[in-house]
Amino acid sequence: MTAVQTPSTRHAPPAVSGPAGGMGPDAGPAAPATGGTALVAQGVSLGYQGRPVVEGLDLAVPRGQVTAVVGPNGCGKSTVLRGLARLLRPTAGQVLLDGRDLHRMPTRQVAREVGLLPQSPVVPDGITVAELVSRGRHPHRGLLRQWTRDDDRVVAEALAVTGTEDLAGREVDQLSGGQRQRVWIAMVLAQRTGLLLLDEPTSFLDIAHQVEVLDLVRDLSTQQGTTVVMVLHDLAMAARYADHLVAVREGRIAAQGAPRAVVTAETVEQVFGVRCRVRWEEPDGDLTVVPVGRHRSTSARPGAAARPGAAATATTAGGAS
Template sequence: MILRAEGVSLGYGGRRVVENLSLDLPPGRMTAILGPNGCGKSTLLRALARLIEPLAGRVTLDGADLGRENTRQLARQLAILPQAPLAPSGITVAELVGRGRAPWRALLAPWSESDNEAVRRALDAVSMTQQADRRVDELSGGQRQRVWLALVLAQDTPILLLDEPTTWLDLPHQLEVLKLLQARNRSAGTTVISVLHDLNLAARFFDYLVLLGDDGLVATGAPEQVLTEENLRRAFNLASRVLPDPVTGTPMVVPL
């Protein structure tokens, strides 16, 4: 499924943060959206998920205007993990993750074994099975982030949209989450589109990068095409050296 922005302009309260952006998000790939604070990364992701309406242009899924898609059908095609989501007070881990099954269940339909299995798989994937009966508000920030990731995994969609999914996680758990997303992409062909801040983790785990700057789109393509010293200067006003990662050979950004 091809998700595409066509001449999209986005903003809030009369202030435009994205102007006339056209972009194809390649299906079955791991795409990271990068750029400085305030350049519109999260705004773009929200538009790709139909959480906000473009001021101009449109977002399409396989050529169909996202704004005209049936909400339930759309929720079976893509799932989004926004920044800093809030859980209802007192809800348990398993109950929250179970909400990811809503698009697949008819109104008043009984909970099924397939729903149970989807929740179990999602909790196991993020190593939170043992916490299933705990209240979400009792968990650490990192644990809560893993529960939210489990919710979008339980939704079982071909496209995942993630806004800084490694927020609140220490480095080992950041690597764990990115390896999980990479495995999901490789085993199921899931399209993963994520806003990230860490350029080196993006280069290591994502095969397609979108680099935004204050003046719009700077570059798209493979990590070695996008993470160049000139592009980083344009996007971040950052003086840097780009060297091969000694472990993976992917680009590694060293600020000067």
Template sequence: MKRLYTEELAIGYANRLVVQNLNLTIMEEKITALVGSNGSGKSTILKAIARMIKPEQGKVFLDGKSIHEQPTKQVAKQLAILPQNPVAPDGLTVAELVGYGRFPYHKGFGSLTKEDKQQVEWAIHVTGMEQFSDRPVDQLSGGQRQRAWIAMALAQETKILFLDEPTTYLDMAHQLEVLQLLQQLNREEKRTIVMVVHDLNHATRYAEHMVAIKQGAIISEGTPQTVMNKEVLREVFGIEADIIADPRTGVPLCIPHGLTASH
């Protein structure tokens, strides 16, 4: 049975539909990259599937039931989302932030249990943040901050993790740091990861499944080899590009060299 999928999803803002008739199945235990130009609707789709916004029509199904009809805490035990540019309260330490990931397992505002603390310690360890656990989040570098937020999402103990442009505003080293961590979580923990990605070459290197989106519609989906071709790049991004094989992995890489005539 498909675990997470949409049926005829329509999503809108201020009486304007951004996405219509979306049918998308999330590949279980894979990394999926949603790609498209600015304003294509990819972040909107991510938020709707992760239950952050309610669709105008259609449904998102999680384990056979409509996700918007399930209790919030029940959904929060199944999936976690890291939005774009999250901000922690001033002075909040990494350990405190990661502890917030345990909220689906609490009634009211009780203190962390022994099991909670073990899960928090594990999340901090697996993201390589032990030496920063007592440091305020607002004193960390961009890459460290992003790892702290990922640790909080991991502390939720979900098998599905959504990330909206997790490498935005990070330098190249920190981008690789975050992407390699996500790849490690997918391979070692079998986490299903769905992320909105701007850099096409990051998408082909780290995702096994790609979904190319234009004006809220899926233009192409499949392996990087399927999606990364000149025709899709012309239609979705309005660019002319050469496609070469990565000498290390063989995945397709995009080298743009011009705009299409219609762009």
């Protein structure tokens, strides 16, 4: 597997072995292995107002793992996620959640099993972190079922997991981008679903905050067995943090599988249209993707001193998408 080098002292278990789907009520104890799929798309076509964007999508999301959907701008990767999240009704095919047709399930039931963080959620004025995270409990509340200690416990746990406890009383619109994104993730966690769909969770964040958020995603998967599907535009980040990569190009899947199988010079050129050199660093399995454009900086020419910061190139490489 792709080893995850977390900057903190957290110790993730070396392998994710069957946490039984983690926390969702859908996670039957009968599924002990990581194997199996949580969400399956079969021949799904999606579009807006009759304009097809994604066609014939076949996709299997492995349970308990992190799946990243990558691709160039406008390739339809967000549309794929919207289809999986039930925001878009497929014009053909079906999406199955544990074998059930997602679009035939009651809305509230889906909300109890699938958590969704869209790209640009709206922060209401003056809302505190604790209050925002509490809103994630909505699917579990009914007309008669009021707020309970249990809800409090779940919210507190979501705050703790995302490291936002200290922020609980603060107003969300006063937080930094990274903090705010963690709060949003806490809100989706409070929903207590075994499956999380994240649409570009790192967009508009600087590199430190990107790492912060993706480390959190990784932790969720390894520690809680949460299945995560996220759209990322940064190929290097995706390869570093995901177990399973799905590369999308012009509304179709160009390649999917383990990052090492997917990220090759050929697929990168095919998907992103950029020639590049791909190198997997041993022993930690870091990926370096260096685009081969027409130019390079003078300091990086053979004459100049070779700089050790190849990993820095790696992260900017995907950003070129």
